[in-house]
Amino acid sequence: MGHYVTLATCNLNQWALDFEGNRDRILQSIKEAKKNGASLRVGPELEICGYGCLDHFLENDLYDHCWDMYLQILGNPDTHGLLLDIGMPVMHRSIKYNCRLLSHDGKILLIRPKLYLANDGNYREMRYFxxxxxxxxxxxxxxxxxxxxVTGQSSVLFGxxxxxxxxxTVAAETCEELFTPQSPHISMALDGVEIYTNSLGLHHELRKLDTRLQLITEATKKCGxxxxxxxQKGCDGDRLYYDGCACIVVNGEMVAQALQFSLSDVEVVTATIDLDDVRSFRNQKLAAMQAVASTLYHHIDTTIELSPSANVWNGIAPTSPIPVRxxxxxxxxxxxxxCWLWDYLRRCRAAGFFLPLxxxxxxxxxxxxxxxxCRLVVAAVENHDHQVISDVKSLVHDDSFVPKTPQELADKLFHTAFLGTENSSGDTRSRAxxxxxxIGSFHVDLNMDTAVxxxxxxxxVATGRKPIFKVFGGSQTENLALQNIQARLRMVLSYMFAQLLPWTRxxxxxLLVLGSANVDECLRGYLTKYDCSSADINPIGGVSKTDLKRFILWAEKEFDMPILKQFLDAxxxxxxxxxxxxxxxxxxIDMGMTYDELSRFGRLRKVDKCGPVAMFVKLYHEWSQPPRSLTADQVAEKVKKFWFFYAINRHKxxxxxPAYHAxxxxxxxxxxxxxxxxxxxxxxxxxxxxxxxxxEMKRHEIDTKSLQEDLTVD
Structure with a gap:
């Protein structure tokens, strides 16, 4: 006879330090899990306080506030009847830990601290925990x-x-532990654990979801x-966007997967599992000798019933596998x-965005x-997402406003301006x-020559000297200064328009000023310090020029916008x-390198941790081959030029x-x-x-050529 159990996991759009809002979203997820018949609910990492609190984790108040919210959740009768796995930081013996708290019917069963902390890239968990x-x-x-x-308990197990x-048997694994070579779920499986929970605060990076999902599916493909x-999902107050994608995997197969990107604050997915499928799979896969020899966990014995026997006969059936999205x-x-922009806008309560177009x-x-x-917001409104509808009305200060089209919403929230000079072409002005x-933005077209x-x-007047451009006989110093003053004045005007355009209407x-410097230009420093790249936030600051072109090509077809082709061709x-x-x-030409080359330099420098010499060696082997067929001198010149400009512009x-990390x-x-x-x-x-x-390469080429000539003569 089958042992059917319905399980729930979720994406939550938590906000750092929004204790009451985070509490309410947790409660909503629990209620939705119960409504769907689940007997176990798991939520994101550090969901009570928000994952991205950064140095606020050093404040003792934060831990007290977390307990206040957690106890309100435990004391709420709506949360009873499920095994709950909730994340928050806990101080134990004056030491701070990143923990999972497992509870049932208002009683804490276990506080499980994180074994291995994320401490590279964007993560600094060792700074706090x-x-x-x-x-x-x-x-x-x-x-x-x-x-x-609240609980009637004086102490609980911690460990x-x-x-x-x-x-x-149920066990918790936390985020980084999945990515370690000896993940806890392996030893858990050998000790009979059949259900693992893993709660993450994992951010979006381009082309990385498949790596994450592969690890998740592999966790049960081998062990069952x-x-x-x-x-976590959304912008919780910083440069990262947590991209959700909560899922349930059984024996290496996906049975439920939430969205990676959406505007919903709470998204719960459930699946009904037959535990006999796990046991059958393990009988074929799990090495009995390894299981017998493994170190045992301490098992907390409970009378919790996750799978009532009536489940087999009341029409409930196991969830079928689905394709991974x-x-x-x-x-x-x-x-x-x-999605990041929408979270940022609704939470800071600005009147909209301003973009120098x-x-x-x-x-x-x-x-x-x-x-x-704007399209996503309108779609959410059409789907009767009450939170989105409320946010829209709050942002436009109109309780009767319900946008019917993206353009209608853009007219309220999005302002653009072409800040032209005598050096601007008619083509760029008309494209803008x-x-x-x-797209429906409120657009201003102006010339700023008088300001320049x-x-x-x-x-x-101050110096008695007037700089002129290089094409008219000026020096490089004059030429650069004249370019920079235009760029910086665009920043000054952008902030003036951002403050006053709503007033004129x-x-x-x-308005929040949006920047639009891509990651390659930032890496090379090909921008003026404090020019219009200086803004409030930048949605493309972590995206390469090459990827932006691919995006525009996709958008041209997806949104039926032929005008985008002109931007691609320019x-x-x-x-x-x-x-x-x-x-x-x-x-x-100005940069002395192509955008494709910049992307390669960037990956070698940061991802592969190459210095100048290692970068040169790798690129020589790549670029000396067709179709590029560059000489060692040419590769060396490109590498030296990159490192020179990277160094002199690093101060920028x-x-x-602050840019969206991608x-x-x-x-x-x-x-x-x-x-x-x-x-x-x-x-x-x-x-x-x-x-x-x-x-040395040149000497080798000469020696090789001489040897070939000798062999030809012989």
Whole structure:
């Protein structure tokens, strides 16, 4: 006879330090799980306080507030009847731990601390917490006074234990533990655990979901069992977007998968499992000798019934496997930043966004992402998402407003401007205007030459010298200064328009200024410090130029917007120098390298941890082959040039606009890429080593050629 059990996991859009809001979303997820017949519910990592509290985790108040919220959840009768797995930080013996709290009917069964902490890239868990690196060890935890009153317990077990119900054994694994070489679920499986929960605060990166899902499915493909993965979703207050995708996997097969991107604050997925399927699978797969020889966990014995015997006869059937859903990179670029922007806007309560729309592909991509945000909001409104409807009305200060189209919403929330000069072309101006009309933004078209001339005049009066552009005979220094003043004035005007445009339309509040510098330009430093790349937030700051082009190509077809083809075909240009019959400014010529090359440099530097010499060796082997067929000298020149400009512009990263994190080689100095900003740009010792390698390669080529000639003569 089958042993059917219905399980629930969830995506929650938690917000750092929003204790009451987080509590309410947890309660909603529990109620939805009960409504769907679940007897176990698992939620995201640190769901009570929010995962991204950062240095607020150092504050003792946070731990008290978490207990306050947790006890309100335990004391709520609506939460009874399920085995609950809830995440929050806990202080034990004056040490802070990242924990899972397992409870049932208002009683705490176990506090399970995280064994291995995430401590690279965007994660700094070792800064706040201590790992419980004592597998299968446990001790008593004395509950706080307020917890004793609610639970009637004075102490509970604290450590790495498992929970026995009447039918099965359940255990918690937490986030990073899944990614370690010796994951706890392996030893858990050998000790008879059949249901694993894993709660994560895992952020979105392009093309990384398949890696995560592969690890989750592999966890039970080898050992058998049921794996419940829960995740945070949304922007919880920083550069990261937690991309949900909660799922339930049985014996390596997906049976339930939540959305990776959506505007819903709470998303619960359930599946009904036949535990006999797990046991049958293990009889074929699990090595009995390993199980017998494994170290045993402490089992917490309970009378919890996850699978009432009536389940077999009341029409409940096991959930069938489904295909795994994974978005393309273009869809990820569209959906991730769009959802992030919506969370940011609704939580900071600004009046909308302002974007300097230049007519180039970067600002175009930013505008299209906002357009998709509007599409998602309208779709959520049509689906009667009460939270989204409430947020829309609050943002536009109109309780009767219900948007019917993305353009109708954009007219209220999205403002764009073409900040032109005499160096701007008619093509970029017209492209910007046509795109604004297509997406429905409130658009302003202006020339700022008078402002530029005024600043130059101030300098001329003060010094008696007037700088001129290089094409008219000026020096490189003059040329760069004249470009920079245009770029910086665009930033000044952007903030002025962001503050005053709503006022001109008789609306209250100010706008968030959006930046549109891509990750490759940030890496190379191809931007002016404090120009219009300086903004409040930047949705494409972690996306490469190559990926942005793929995104625009996708959007052109997906949204039926032919105007986007013009942006794709246009030569990338800053339009900060005069256009003459013989000269049109080009980004790639100015940078001295292509965007594709920049992406490769970026990955080697950050992801592969290459210095100049290692980068040169790798690229020589790649680029010396057809179709590029570059010489060692040419590769060396490109590598040296990259490191030179990376070094002299590194200081710009300290002031970069907070950008949506999407790419592994992001140069973000404030969270992700912690490197000095004063570096010798010549890298003299590395350069000498590269020169020696090049010289050796040339000698080898000469020797090889001579040998071939000798053989030919013979």
């Amino acid at each position: 201590t790992p419980w690196n004592r597998p299968q060890y446990y001790e008593d935890f004395k509950l706080p006074k307020n917890a004793r009153k 790495d234990c498992v929970v026995d119900t009447l039918e099965t 069992g049921v794996y419940l993965y829960a995740n 994974i978005h393309s990179a273009a869809e990820e670029i569209a959906l991730g930043p769009a 230049s007519g180039g592909i970067d600002s175009c991509a930013t505008a299209v992402i906002v357009h998709l945000m 205007k046509e795109l604004a009309a297509k 001339s005024a600043v130059i005049s101030v300098f001329e 008789l609306k209250t509040g100010g 030569t990338p240009t800053a339009e900060l120098e005069p256009i003459t019959a013989d000269y049109v400014q080009s980004d790639e 990263m300290t002031t970069m606009t 790419e592994q080689y992001s140069p973000d100095d404030n969270r992700f890429d912690l490197r000095p900003f004063l570096i010798n740009p010549r890298f003299p010792w590395a350069s000498k080593q590269i020169d020696e390698i090049v010289a």
